[in-house]
Amino acid sequence: MNAAVLQFHHREAFEHTVTRALAAGAGAGLLQWLTLRLGVPVPLTWLVPAAVVLACARGDRWDRGLLSxxxxLLIGLPYGLGLSPGWTVATSGAAAGALLVRARLNDLGEEGQVAEARPTLVHYGLGGVLGAGLTLAGGVVADILALRLASVATPTLLAAGVVGAIVGLFVGLGAIAAHLGLTADPVEARAEELLPQLSGDFHALSERALSLYRHCGQSLAKLPREPAREELARTLARITRGAVELASEWAGVEAQLEERATAELQAERDSLERSARASTDAVARRQLEVAAASLSEEVERLGDMRQRRERIIARLRAEVALLERARVALLSLRSGQAQLKAAELASLARRFRALSTAQGEEGQAMDAVAAQVTLAQVAPVEAPPPA
Structure with a gap:
């Protein structure tokens, strides 16, 4: 297990979840006190997890409704299955823990974020285990605390709120499963995998593209979850991944394109040509001339590759510049009102999608022209024999 698995992500989001859980637990405690007064007692270990899930539901209207x-349903279901009290509370808490992980995923948006970590099935399982254990522990602590408060004649209404808040705290702590060792963003993971293979300008530009991608992700996380945000996220992911993949195609070629490598080939070619001129044997001279001609072709190919490299570098710089524009545009969006943010975000998403498409088509057209020129140079049409 590496260090990344134990890394804690999004501390502020976790703190907000725990705060909401405390408030929801206190409210559930007061509701349980009311049910006791009405003569229809409802278990606190059902009310609190349900209230925490309702308070921490995230996403759009459909997501929040489904999660609520x-x-x-799932938190109340164990109470109708006739299980023992311990298993009932544990099963109910496990459902709450898994649903808190789902709430975090709804908050991120499965395709609406860039450079973000996302919960997986492992985290649902971890959330269930933590939810079960913490809910059981919270129930025990709540029982002990209730006795202590009763022994000092604490007002029942205040005691109910405090006890409920304690159980809510334990249930809310189960949300930590959604913040531990999350799977990396696929584009970010791919870029980090390819970066060690790159060198020179390709490494520098790819690293800059990844950095801008992360900055854009931080800005997107602060914007309202809209379809335009998801569209812009997909566009930025496509730009970044395309840039890194394009750079990776040239991995290992940098050393061959150095001036020293070309100079060595030219020196070897000149040496073969001198040897051919000095040779007195016709067969040996012919072999040396063929070898020198072959090296001349290699020198020309290196020149062509150097030109293609310049085109690729220019294309990568254009991709990085586009990501830079997106970063600045997203920063300016963070200071507007919600209605303006949504409208500007939709406009921004359309504009960058158009720019990305146009830039990609232009790059493909240039590659096609370069390939045709190369083929024409490598395989010239032979002249027909004279009649």
Missing amino acids: GLGL
């Missing part, structure tokens, strides 16, 4: 419905 599942919270009421």
Whole structure:
């Protein structure tokens, strides 16, 4: 297990979840006190997890509605299965823990973020285990605390709120599963995999593209979750991945394109030509001339590759410049009102999608022209024999 697995992500989001869980637990405690007064007691270990899930539901309206419905159903279901009290509380808490992980995924958006970590099935399982254990522990602590508060004649309404908040705290801590060792963003993971293979300008430009991609992700995370945000996220992911993949195609070629390598080939060619002129044997001279001609072709090919490299570098610089424009544009969006943000975000997403498409088509057209020129130089049409 590497260090990344134990890394803690999004501390502020976790703190917000725990704060909401505390407030929801206190409210559930007061509701349980009310049910006791009405003579229809409801278990606190059902009310609190359900209230925490309802309070921490994230996403759009459909996501929040679905998560809230599942919270009421799955958390209450164990109480109708006739299980022992311990297993009932544990099963209910496990459902709450898994749903808190899902709430975090809804908050991120499965395709609406860039450079973000996303929960996986492992984290759902971890959330269930933590939810079960912490809910059981919270129930025990709540029972002990209730006795202590009763012994000092604490007002029942205040005691109910405090006890509920304690259980809510334990349930909310189960959300930590959604913040530990999350799977990296696929584009970011691919870039980090390819970067060690790159060198020179390709490494520098790819590293800059990844850095800008991460900055854009931080800005996108602060914007409202809109379809335009997801469209822009996909566009930025496509630009970044395309730039890194393009650079990786030239991995290992940098050393061959150095001036020293070309000079060595030219020196070897000149040496073969001198040897051919000095040779007195016709067969040996012919072999030396063929070898020198072959090296001349290699020198020309290196020149062509150097030109193609310049085109690729220019294309990568254009991709990086586009990401830089996106970063600046997203920074300016963060200071506007919500309605203006949504409208500007939609316009920004359309504009960058058009720019990315046009830039990609232009690059493909240039590659096609370069390939045709290369083929024409490498395989010239032979003249027909004289009649």
